Amino acid sequence: MAEESYLALHRKGRLYGPTDQDLVLRTPFEVQQFTIDAQGSLRAEIDTNAFRNNPLSPQRLRVLRYLWEIERSTMGQIRHVVVGYTNKESRVAAFLTTWAYERHWIADAYQAVLEAHGVDLSDPVDQGHQFLERVEKSLDNLAPMIDSVWTNLFGEDVVAGYMARGWSREASMRAALAAFDAVASHPELSALLERVAEIKTVHERFFAAETSERGRHSPRAAAFARRYVKNGFNPLRPAGTSRKSFREFIRHVCPTVRETRLLLHRADDPLQYSPGTAGTEPLRRALERDHVVNR
Secondary structure, X not given: OHHHHOOOOEEOOEEOOOOOOOOOOOOOOOHHHHHHOOOOOOHHHOOHHHHHHOOOOHHHXXXXXXXXXXXXXXXXXXXXXXXXXXXXXXXXXXXXXXXXXXXXXXXXXXXXXXXXXXXXXXXXXXXXXXXXHHHHHHHHHXXXXXXXXXXXXXXXXXXXXXXXXXXXXXXXXXXXXXXXXXXXXXXXXXXXXXXXXXXXXXXXXXXXXXXXXXXXXXXXXXXXXXXXXXXXXXXXXXXXXXXXXXXXXXXXXXXXXXXXHHHHHHHHHHHHHOOOOOOOOHHHHHHHHOOOOOO
16 A cells, blocks of 8 residues: 555656666655645735835846846756656655745746836846857757756766755855845845745755765765766856846845855855865856956
8 A cells, every 4th residue: 555655657756667776865854845835926925015115226126137037947947857867756856846836936026026116027138148148048958858868877876966056056046145135235125035045945955965965875976966066057147047147146246355255155165065065166166257256
């Protein structure tokens, strides 16, 4: 009877495979409870009249729009994960489904604030180097087809790489939210940013546990985690997003060298305590590539 409680074609979180294959690694993170407690719409918690009476500046609205774009990029990130070996781990898939659901509502909350200021989200964003963004987007569209083949050849260890990227993204986003909150100094916006940070703390906890445990169990998994957050990865700029917008975002939330260092510490320091990601500094590398960090 116990076997009938698993998802179709799964046992203990893994798709049926060879009988000698180890069962999927399980961490203390309670995925089932996470799916039950999933956060829905945040609009009821937002006093849009407070923004009408005390509006955000145009520059801060551009920052908020960039945050909205990042949260809307969720499905593009998941696409890379679910086409490969990771789709054999139903526990991870269940988390990612709920994670995408919560990020949808975070984006919706940002949209509510932008709409309260009369921002037309259909207006195109100045891409700057449009050719580079188009090439990057084209490569990103091709990548899932390639990932669907090679990740299955390497097996479970590849999952650590995706988990490491998720960890870096969530840690970097929480750091950016704190930086934006300090710069904006707006009571109603602060309440929203703190609420979003609470949600992201849970997301980060899952990715951190998965990355760390996989790295401790397998040197090859640790190597994948390290490689995935070092090679051309930017935790705060999804593929196809404007480099110009990213630079403006960083320069606004970190107007001084001290604030930039604080952002990097908050974003990259958590990854130093895992065997796979120790020594990596994903956000620092990204800022150096875009000539943002040294100023």
